[in-house]
């Protein structure tokens with residue numbers, strides 16, 4: 001059944017196909033044509049209700065607009081099919097490197113783009129507007145692989161890995177979560193044993209983004225004293241395997257897998273020398289969580305923009321559904337929440353540029369924005385009625401993706417407990 005016939009069924013239930021009445025046939029054809037145009041083109045227009053653009057520099061806007069155009073050109077046309085097939089679209093990797101999607105704030109001498117934190121955030125916003133899985137690929141590479149190598153690595157490690165990660169020639173992944181240690185990574189059992197001229201790595205990580213094809217994994221493991229160390233595990237090392245995790249209903253355009261270590265021989269040069277303890281991986285998470293805070297604004301803006309356009313065009317009871325108060329309430333609340341999140345996050349970016357943002361502030365912002373985006377996706381989907389459940393529009397895909405985003409990089413609960421501890425001084429985790 002073609003797309004037009006599908007629309008006939010949606011518009012006129014019980015219609016026999018092919019539809020014969022020439023008047024209705026004309027109306028249906030026009031409606032279907034309008035929808036086809038809306039779907040085949042990316043008509044996205046970013047909302048800026050409180051003129052936040054005026055707080056951005058010309059450079060910020062140039063970087064943001066370049067990422068926005070790239071997403072329209074390279075991501076929008078292919079992302080739905082990639083998600084339906086549950087395939088990571090490898091063809092976007094090179095372009096991601098070119099727009100600064102890998103290591104936006106890593107210094108230029110290591111291949112990064114040397115940008116500030118607001119530019120980094122704006123790139124994440126645009127990528128996640130396309131798809132959370134695309135932003136995830138960029139987040140993992142930038143904040144969970146390049147960041148620890150840059151901050152905790154030796155000069156040799158930086159020169160060996162960072163330039164290739166910046167272009168996408170190498171893909172990296174970050175192994176913290178284990179089968180029995182998710183929210184409580186400090187309990188990890190993956191370990192390294194000193195064998196004199198090398199270490200032996202044993203254990204397993206799971207739910208690892210990019211694992212199935214990563215060239216290098218930043219893995220967190222305990223040494224014999226129980227101290228957490230960062231280990232660079234390279235594809236091809238004997239005893240190292242990366243089985244893919246299948247059957248996800250969420251983040252389908254991002255590959256997820258396990259990291260399994262069976263007596264993997266690790267050269268001593270592959271240990272990150274400059275920081276250890278749980279604070280080392282958690283420090284990387286600050287940077288990635290900040291990126292998610294911006295990214296989820298992008299998904300919320302896309303859902304709102306789609307719902308607004310649809311509501312203005314969709315006629316029921318003789319009028320656009322945008323003219324009914326119930327739909328206006330949904331749309332008005334969406335733009336209010338988006339606007340609040342935009343300002344909270346912009347302010348966080350300013351504080352990060354000044355080196356004054358705290359981990360607890362990042363937690364609050366990540367938690368608020370993912371929750372905001374998920375609620376908006378659910379409301380926006382309803383505005384589209386039955387069309388909202390199809391892959392013809394991005395909303396359902398965003399909604400499903402956000403179910404991962406609200407769990408990874410610290411769950412909704414964990415971030416609330418971080419805020420709770422920060423304001424009361426009482427630890428309610430344990």
Ligand code: TGC
Nearest residue numbers: 136139176183185186209277278279282283359408409410
């Ligand atoms: P706690 O005793 O509180 O802290 C241990 C040490 O870490 C320090 N620290 C931090 N350092 C830097 N940044 C932060 N955000 C930090 N938070 C804590 C702390 O000062 C302490 O340092 P020291 O020197 O005294 O040892 O640790 P805890 O065991 O009580 O746990 C605290 C808790 C629950 C907040 C933490 O474990 C946590 O955040 N759990 C959530 C786990 C998580 O977020 N996992 C994410 C895995 S990676 C991922 O999901 C990638 S998704 C990728 C994608 O596709 O985008």
Ligand code: FAD
Nearest residue numbers: 174175176177182183207208209404407408409411413429
């Ligand atoms: P659990 O920790 O078992 O939590 C289960 C429930 O219990 C949650 O609701 C949680 O909020 C609640 N809970 C836990 N502790 C407490 C407490 N003290 N008080 C109250 N409630 C509590 N990890 C990586 O290391 N690298 C990656 O690249 C990566 N990518 C991922 C990609 C995807 C698609 C997904 C879904 C996950 C990914 N993760 C990754 C793992 C992710 O970080 C973990 O799933 C997350 O930290 C939660 O751990 P868990 O799933 O084991 O849940």
